Structure formats: structure tokens, C-alpha cells
Amino acid sequence: MKKTPLNEIHYELGAKMTDFGGWDMPIEYSGIIEEHHAVRNACGLFDVSHMGEIKISGDNALEAVQRLITNDAARLSVGDILYSPMCRENGGIIDDLLVYRTGEESFLLVVNASNQIKDFNWIENNLLEGAVAEDLSDNYAMVAVQGPESKKLLKNITDLPLDDLAYYHFFTGKVADKEVILSRTGYTGELGYEIYFNPSDANHIWHKIMEAGKEYDLKPAGLGARDTLRLEKMFCLYGNDIDETTHPLEAGLGWTVQYNKDNFIGQKAICKFHDHGFERRLVGFKITGRGIARHDYEVFAKGEKIGSVTSGTHSPSLGKSIGLAYVKKEFAKTGAEIEIKIRNRMVAAEVVLKPFV
Amino acid sequence: MSTKEGLFYSEDHEWVKKEGKIVVIGISDHAQSELGDVVFAELPEVDEEFDQFDNIGVLESVKAVSDIFTPLSGKIIEINEELLNAPEKINESPFDEGWLIKLEMSDESELDTLMDSEQYKAFIEGE
Known part of the structure; x- marks a missing residue:
């Protein structure tokens, strides 16, 4: 299995590790729910060097x-x-x-x-x-510092003018005295930063962030919390919600398709979907009955199969069961009543089109 | 990781506490730790009867679904209703408040197929 330069640190911290696409990655340290709340309310530090x-x-x-x-x-x-x-x-x-x-x-x-x-x-x-x-x-290792306290924390270890850095912009400069690319991006929906640097600086940067993070209740956070955080914001996960069998329009990514620019690969096909329509749509749902939906569970309405779940989890912020599913287009309406088959039981759920949190 | 004296354990990481003909069943501290934050419990119905090692329910953590197997044959006489609204008790108190079911044994000799706490400790260390 491939290891990030921070692999030993994860073991020292007692992380539960998992094989994630061939990488030995931390799934959780203190617990997914605790790490999730740390990112929503304070800040969390993720190793995302596998990117x-x-x-x-x-x-x-x-x-x-x-x-x-x-x-x-x-x-x-x-x-x-x-x-x-x-x-x-x-x-x-x-x-x-x-x-x-x-x-x-x-x-x-x-x-x-x-x-x-x-x-x-x-x-x-x-x-x-x-x-x-x-x-x-x-050539790059990468960490994500995410959460409402992330800016204050990073100001302790960089002179970069973070107040001037808008969402989806980046600086090059120094963090903890090492050359980095620092961008205001992330996968959690919170204020946050992703930092790219030479793998040989990884241990140094991780420790400096952890040290600076003490007064902000920073917690190391794993892929488990990364998943619950992104799902509450309805961000797609490749391999679950989107893949080569899905196109951007049905995935709700129409805003990322610029029809007017010159020829790009896939343009003709996507224009055709745009003009002639398509069958299904990725939607959010919250379960109103009891249970947790998981990837590949079937979705029904009035006894007829109308789609399948692509992601599902327990939302730590809401204390409820949420997920994403492809459903026939007529059900892609806020409040549409659907059912999810969980171990031979039909469980009631409701379509949600805006981020859960 | 703790084990508790005076209990029987299965290889599926359930513990059994004998109270006469009745047994209380839960999952071990090791099992709850491996599972992570338990956020959903599906338990059998009272009066349902099961054979040893039957699947009697499901525990779900944030990431994973895991089956519960009864370590003994018998009839369910009580389930821990608290867990339906507070499944985190399984993490917080696996040997006590986090118990799952009470079962009336149909074959007490099956207890001989389970491990004691020393054997179980060795079992999880070897896993």
C-alpha cells in the first residue's frame, strides 16, 4: 500500500487506518463524530497527501x-x-x-x-x-486545515495576508517557514485552507499546525469525518456519486459546464443532454423512518423502483440519516416522498435539494 | 481495552452474562471500539426464537454496518429499548448500560462452547 509522508504520525496518534484506493489512510483518530464537530465548530487537520x-x-x-x-x-x-x-x-x-x-x-x-x-x-x-x-x-504532500478557527490558527504560522484570500484563490509563500501553495478551498463547506508542500516538509508542517492549533481546539481528522462533512454539504464524491457512467448535468453539476467555450471533450454529448433532457437526477434525501441508507441501496416510490442510493450516512450535525441518490427526474422535487429498501424493509425518506447543513 | 470477569464471550465479540436460565447479551469493549461511534441499532422482537449464531440484528457506525449474532439459542425476552434512541450507550458502557438483549436459553450446554474472559483476552490479542 502507498503511504503518505505523514503515515507514521497517524500510527503514533493511534488512528484507525484503512485502504483507501491503494493508500494507507487514517479513517478516524478520536472518533468520526467528535472530529466532525471539531471541524464544524473549531477546526480539524486532514492529511490529504494522497491527492x-x-x-x-x-x-x-x-x-x-x-x-x-x-x-x-x-x-x-x-x-x-x-x-x-x-x-x-x-x-x-x-x-x-x-x-x-x-x-x-x-x-x-x-x-x-x-x-x-x-x-x-x-x-x-x-x-x-x-x-x-x-x-x-x-512532489507534493498536502494537508487541509478546515473549520471556523482555521484562519486565526494559520495566522500564527504564516505572514501571508489571509484576510485578502478569497474563496477559490491561492497564494504561494511560506507557512511554518516552508515554501507552500496555500488555497482557500476544502471539502467540508467550512472556512478552510488546503496547503501543498514538499513531502520532506510534511512532518514539520503537521507539527507546527498541531502546535498552533492547541488554543483553537484543533483535532486531527480522518477520512470518515471528511465524508460526513462533505455529504452534509452535498458535495459529490467520485466513485460514489459520480463516475464514468454519470454525466455532469444529472449529477447537478450543470453550473460547471460552459457551453459557449470552444470545443471541449464531451461537449456534443452534454449539449444533447441539455437540449433533449435526461432520465435521472442526483438528489439529496433525509430518512424520516428508522435506518441508515448505504451505497447501492434501492430507492422506490409507490412500489416502483425509481433509483439507487450513491452515498448515505448518519449526519452528526443533524443527528439524522441523510444521503444522495439518483432518482427518476419527476421525483427530483423538494419534499418528494420516496422509500429506501434497507435490509428488506421499506423506510420512508424525503427528497432534499439544498445542502443539509 | 478491557474485558470483564465472570462473563462468557463468543468469537463474534458478544458477551454473555448468566442470570439463572436467563442471559444478558451485549458486545465487548473491543467490538465497540473496532466499530466506532454506533449511531443505529436494529434489535429483534421480544418472543422471537433463534438458534445459536443466528443473525438477530444490526449495529451501524457512521461508516459501517455490522451484524449481531446470538451466541446462544433461545427466546428473546427483553430488548434494550434505550438503544433505539441512544445507541451511543454501546460505546459508552458496552458491558452495562449498552446491553442488547435478554434471552431465555433453550440449551445451557451451549455455554461450554464460549470463552471465558482470559480466553477471550488471548483471542483478541491473537486476532
């Missing part, structure tokens, strides 16, 4: 990126970030990623760990002339 980083540069880098993603990278100034799916010709989502504009003709794509090799091959095979792709995943 992949792919650099695209060269005279034609902007055009090359534009061809690969559905969102519009031309809108980015240096220092800006955007979220975008990367699709196949048929509109199927290869990955969802962040695009950092690091120079006029230089971009850093941050991709899901489980897709890193697939993405890099796809990018190389579909790269326009005049652009070069490099897989820099081994």
Missing part, C-alpha cells in the same frame, strides 16, 4: 486545459482556482478536479487519488500540441 497533482504547461497550456475540462479556465487569473469535471466524449465523468492557474500558461490540476494514473494517461492522450503534462503527485 494527485498534474501540471500542464507550455505555449498552448490554456487551450489544452480548456479542451480537457467542462468549466472555463480562461476566466481564471493567475492565483485563481476553479472546480470542473473532466469528461469523456460521451459525457461520462473521468474525474472531478481543481484547476489552479499558476502562470499565464501554467496550470496545476488536483485530482482524486484513485484516478491519478487514469487521469494522467487521459490527459497525455488528449493533450493539444504545444502543451506538456507532468505528473507531480510525488
Whole structure:
């Protein structure tokens, strides 16, 4: 199994570890619910070094990126970030990623760990002339500091003007005396930052953040809390809610598709879905009966199967059972009554279209 | 991780406390720790009858679903209703307030197939 440079620290902290897409990653330290509340109410520190980083540069880098993603990278100034799916010709989502504009003709794509090799091959095979792709995943370690206290905490270990850093923007500079990329991004829906740095600085940066975090009740947080936090905000998880069999429109990612830009891969197919409609839609649901829905559980309405669950969990913030599911489009309405089959029992649930928290 | 003296244990990490013909059944401290925060408990109905090692319910943590197996045959005479609204008691007090069910044994000799606390301690260390 692959290990991040912080692997030993996780074991020292007594984390429960799991195989996450081939990486030995912490699932929880003190407990998912406690870590979840720490991020919502104070702050949490996540090791997300498993994420992949792919650099695209060269005279034609902007055009090359534009061809690969559905969102519009031309809108980015240096220092800006955007979220975008990367699709196949048929509109199927290869990955969802962040695009950092690091120079006029230089971009850093941050991709899901489980897709890193697939993405890099796809990018190389579909790269326009005049652009070069490099897989820099081994050059970066990454942590996320997330929660309402994250800014105050980081001000103790950086002189970067964090008050001037808007959502989805980044700085390069020093944190704990080490060179980093620091962006105001995250997967929790809270004020938060993601920090990229040389793997050899990982232990130093982790300890400095933990030390500075003492007075802010910082807790190390694992992938378990990361999942409950993102699900409460209805952020898609690749491999659960989106994959190559889903397209951005049915996944509720229509806002990331810029139809007016020049030819991008998947444009024709997605335009067709846009103009002629599609069958199903990803929706949130809260369970009104008793039980917890899990990935692949079937969804029914009036005795007829209308879809399936893609993510489900207990929401620590609400104390309720929530999830995401693809359902037939006519049920994608706030308050629509559905049922979820949990171990041969039909359990009542209700469609929710806005983030749960 | 603690085990408790005077109880019987199964390889599925249930504990059994004998009170005459009746046994109280729960999950061990080790099991609750492995499971993580328990957020949902599905327990059998009173009067249901089960054979040894039958699946009698489910405990769910935030991340995972895990079956409960009865370590002994018999009839359910009481379930811990508290757990339906406060499943976290299983984490907080696995050997006491977090008990799951009371069962009237149909075959007391099955107790001989279970481990005592020393054997169980060795069992979880070897796992």
C-alpha cells in the first residue's frame, strides 16, 4: 500500500487506518463524530497527501486545459482556482478536479487519488500540441486545515495576508517557514485552507499546525469525518456519486459546464443532454423512518423502483440519516416522498435539494 | 481495552452474562471500539426464537454496518429499548448500560462452547 509522508504520525496518534484506493489512510483518530464537530465548530487537520497533482504547461497550456475540462479556465487569473469535471466524449465523468492557474500558461490540476494514473494517461492522450503534462503527485504532500478557527490558527504560522484570500484563490509563500501553495478551498463547506508542500516538509508542517492549533481546539481528522462533512454539504464524491457512467448535468453539476467555450471533450454529448433532457437526477434525501441508507441501496416510490442510493450516512450535525441518490427526474422535487429498501424493509425518506447543513 | 470477569464471550465479540436460565447479551469493549461511534441499532422482537449464531440484528457506525449474532439459542425476552434512541450507550458502557438483549436459553450446554474472559483476552490479542 502507498503511504503518505505523514503515515507514521497517524500510527503514533493511534488512528484507525484503512485502504483507501491503494493508500494507507487514517479513517478516524478520536472518533468520526467528535472530529466532525471539531471541524464544524473549531477546526480539524486532514492529511490529504494522497491527492494527485498534474501540471500542464507550455505555449498552448490554456487551450489544452480548456479542451480537457467542462468549466472555463480562461476566466481564471493567475492565483485563481476553479472546480470542473473532466469528461469523456460521451459525457461520462473521468474525474472531478481543481484547476489552479499558476502562470499565464501554467496550470496545476488536483485530482482524486484513485484516478491519478487514469487521469494522467487521459490527459497525455488528449493533450493539444504545444502543451506538456507532468505528473507531480510525488512532489507534493498536502494537508487541509478546515473549520471556523482555521484562519486565526494559520495566522500564527504564516505572514501571508489571509484576510485578502478569497474563496477559490491561492497564494504561494511560506507557512511554518516552508515554501507552500496555500488555497482557500476544502471539502467540508467550512472556512478552510488546503496547503501543498514538499513531502520532506510534511512532518514539520503537521507539527507546527498541531502546535498552533492547541488554543483553537484543533483535532486531527480522518477520512470518515471528511465524508460526513462533505455529504452534509452535498458535495459529490467520485466513485460514489459520480463516475464514468454519470454525466455532469444529472449529477447537478450543470453550473460547471460552459457551453459557449470552444470545443471541449464531451461537449456534443452534454449539449444533447441539455437540449433533449435526461432520465435521472442526483438528489439529496433525509430518512424520516428508522435506518441508515448505504451505497447501492434501492430507492422506490409507490412500489416502483425509481433509483439507487450513491452515498448515505448518519449526519452528526443533524443527528439524522441523510444521503444522495439518483432518482427518476419527476421525483427530483423538494419534499418528494420516496422509500429506501434497507435490509428488506421499506423506510420512508424525503427528497432534499439544498445542502443539509 | 478491557474485558470483564465472570462473563462468557463468543468469537463474534458478544458477551454473555448468566442470570439463572436467563442471559444478558451485549458486545465487548473491543467490538465497540473496532466499530466506532454506533449511531443505529436494529434489535429483534421480544418472543422471537433463534438458534445459536443466528443473525438477530444490526449495529451501524457512521461508516459501517455490522451484524449481531446470538451466541446462544433461545427466546428473546427483553430488548434494550434505550438503544433505539441512544445507541451511543454501546460505546459508552458496552458491558452495562449498552446491553442488547435478554434471552431465555433453550440449551445451557451451549455455554461450554464460549470463552471465558482470559480466553477471550488471548483471542483478541491473537486476532
